[in-house]
Amino acid sequence: MDTAERQTILVVDDEAQIRKFLRISLYAHGYAVIEAARGEDAIRKLAEESPDLVVLDLGLPDIDGQEVIRRMREWSSAPILVLSVRADEAGKVLALDGGANDYVTKPFGIAELVARARALLRGREAPAAAEAGYGRGGLEVDYAARRVSVDGGEVRLTRKEFDLLRLLTRDVGKVLTHEALLRAVWGDAFADQTHYLRVHIGHLRQKLGDDPNAPRFIHTEPGVGYRLSE
Template sequence: MKKPIASVLIIDDESQIRRLLKITLGAEGYHVLEANNAKNGIKEAQIHQPELIILDLGLPDQDGYHVLQTLQQQGHHQCIVLSARNDENEKVKLLDAGAIDYITKPFSMSEFMARIRVALRVQTQQSKGSATIETHGFTIKLSQKSVFFDQEKINLTNKEYELLELLAQHKSQVIPYQILTSTLWPNHQEDAEHYLRTYIRKLRKKLAEKTDNTLIETIAAIGYRLN
């Protein structure tokens, strides 16, 4: 029997949503766990230790914000919020509390699956890592936290390096804004989008000094990728 790609826990009181996500995720090779309220969701997370949790905010027995806090305290840091609430302050609050992404209902299933894949790739790269990443003539040495172009070291700030490393680990793949900001500035979500634009601009300028190519591409309304 083929080993599942990863285990995903869906905490949502809408049976139709759980069924849709279970069918879609299952077809892609994920092991899917379900819970219809906060109490069962926290219990399932404790027992099965899923790699990713999909959390609805409007649960019948407890607000999703408090569930997220409980999950964070238990060490479950890979949590994507799924909600019909589309308030910007609400999003900031949840991302600042530790959610790695926020998806608003109704949602595109293809985009939803893409965000699942990105979240799990980021988790895998952070836990495993590799000694060296090579892309577009640049060499990123993870153990040294250094970047070279044709053996010449590129002077980057710590945050510029972290941003480039994250993009390079998933080159040619779009990383949503929310993943980048929650990974790089987990405690400053209110200003994180401004920080991200600033560092993208600085990083592009430094990379452009070594190559004529536009390496970092903006995907409107979604995120960035190393082209």
């Protein structure tokens, strides 16, 4: 399986051996894995790389995992699977009430962990799979398969580039403001980070072969946002 086609799981654990075991095991089951050993790094990687699922240990060296869940849930809806040695019922309830989607206690079996991860990812895929896609003017976007082509040639996009394009193609002709795009793709905490948006729109245009001075697809509305050609 091509790495670009794999769903991505962010593994957050301060134990290097656990991260290595999960990286090897999850990759063998068809997933791409990114890692973080600290809570702050996990929050940053969730924002920058938009993984499909977070596997989170609660005992982190800088921030308690319960706080990590709370901060992630301020702006992200990515499913969170807690993987922790903490087996007390109160801690489980606190994590689940705080926004975690599932809870597995260490020691754990990889088969159970993968099954629970698969169930969470299926739930996340369902809305996207119901959407068909976009096709007009040589641009084809398959929402469910996350595939893009221009004039019949496949275009490889990063996760955030694809998410931006999907938003634009779902509201053809409408101006989507900088703030709306940033909130939808990066979350509420990034609503004023317009440089993120400029960089990703620039990369997206390059890959689509779109000249910003004579746009075929993406038009800039100065000081406001972007829209897709009707």
